[in-house]
Amino acid sequence: MTQGRPRAFDGETALEQALLAFWQHGYDATSITVLTEAMGINASSLYAAFGDKRSLFTAAVRRYLQGPARFTTMALEGAPTAREAVERLLRAAAVTYTAPGHPPGCLVISAATNCTPGSLDVQAELRDIRAQGRQALTQRITAGIVAREMPPETDAHALAAFYAATLQGMSGLARDGSTHAELDHVATAALAAWPG
Amino acid sequence: MTQGRPRAFDGETALEQALLAFWQHGYDATSITVLTEAMGINASSLYAAFGDKRSLFTAAVRRYLQGPARFTTMALEGAPTAREAVERLLRAAAVTYTAPGHPPGCLVISAATNCTPGSLDVQAELRDIRAQGRQALTQRITAGIVAREMPPETDAHALAAFYAATLQGMSGLARDGSTHAELDHVATAALAAWPG
């Protein structure tokens, strides 16, 4: 079985560059031309390696979830209490949303806000991920209530919605140019709303 | 001075339809075709009446600020205390962001999140409006501190950033399908973080 001409680029680094482009401008606003220039490859190579723009975006999202967004699951699963989990979540978000080396804010929150009718499925893809994250947050809070860390009448869904809103807001502030210190203050203020 | 052929459409209602279209899909994702269909006029009439797409968007934003977004200035200026002002702001946002008859969320927050390089000035236009709103919120909180409604060591900027983030988050949740009741719970939780 013959082998054929080898690739002139590394697929992982090319995908990383595509991720950064999508992260900055969002799905619709990132053209194939911008992608090929960022990835350092031609359109033919892009389509041969990643299928089409839609598939490339999904691959970039998967890379994002396993990379920069790892802190979300780490915070929710690694903390001893629900309160500690939420605090780690917000503090880590303040760091990641303003970290150098990549665009500010969260890709899952901001990359498919303005969608053309032809790419509503992209919007749905990210919304599903947000819904999963919010459900995980709700479950972690519920576990804290069951463990009697907070009053039994605590509304886990409402509290999860509040901290999900805080995360979305922090992402928006970061995109508007807020610093890590500002976002950390927002996290501190939000944690002051913890029940009990 | 002769008069010429009269318009076959009402400029205000046409602008209202353009506002709704921009509100739903954002600036870049709203094509001229979508606008003309929503406004019920042809491209020629649109350009004769509003200049170009960019000018039409600015006109729609102005109409938005004087219409659906009036609650922001009303809340900040009409309340007797800073705490009451922020509560009115969040409660009214929960109502407006989920009100029927128009898209969910806030146009100023969500209409220019994903921008092509050619429309960065649109992004800047909305960011400036957000910055003005945040400054007004900071000033109202500062006035409350001066009036000894809250501890003198209160950080007005951090608190304003927190409630600005809450508003952005509520807009995002509304766009994801949250109900008025959910957003009102978020507002309640955020108000629990009030200092003092």
Next chain:
DNA sequence: CCACTTCTGGAACGATCGCTGTAGAATTCG
């Protein structure tokens, strides 16, 4: 070296983008 396979580079596809030119319809003034 040749056959075979895979990737690269560049041109070009149809569709859509924002926008405009042109012809004709609708109104007022003289």
Next chain:
DNA sequence: CGAATTCTACAGCGATCGTTCCAGAAGTGG
């Protein structure tokens, strides 16, 4: 009724969109 003016309808502009086709380059197996 013309003359002048302003709007409407429609075709079409150049540019860009995502995508594909094709010739040639770069490898391996015989």
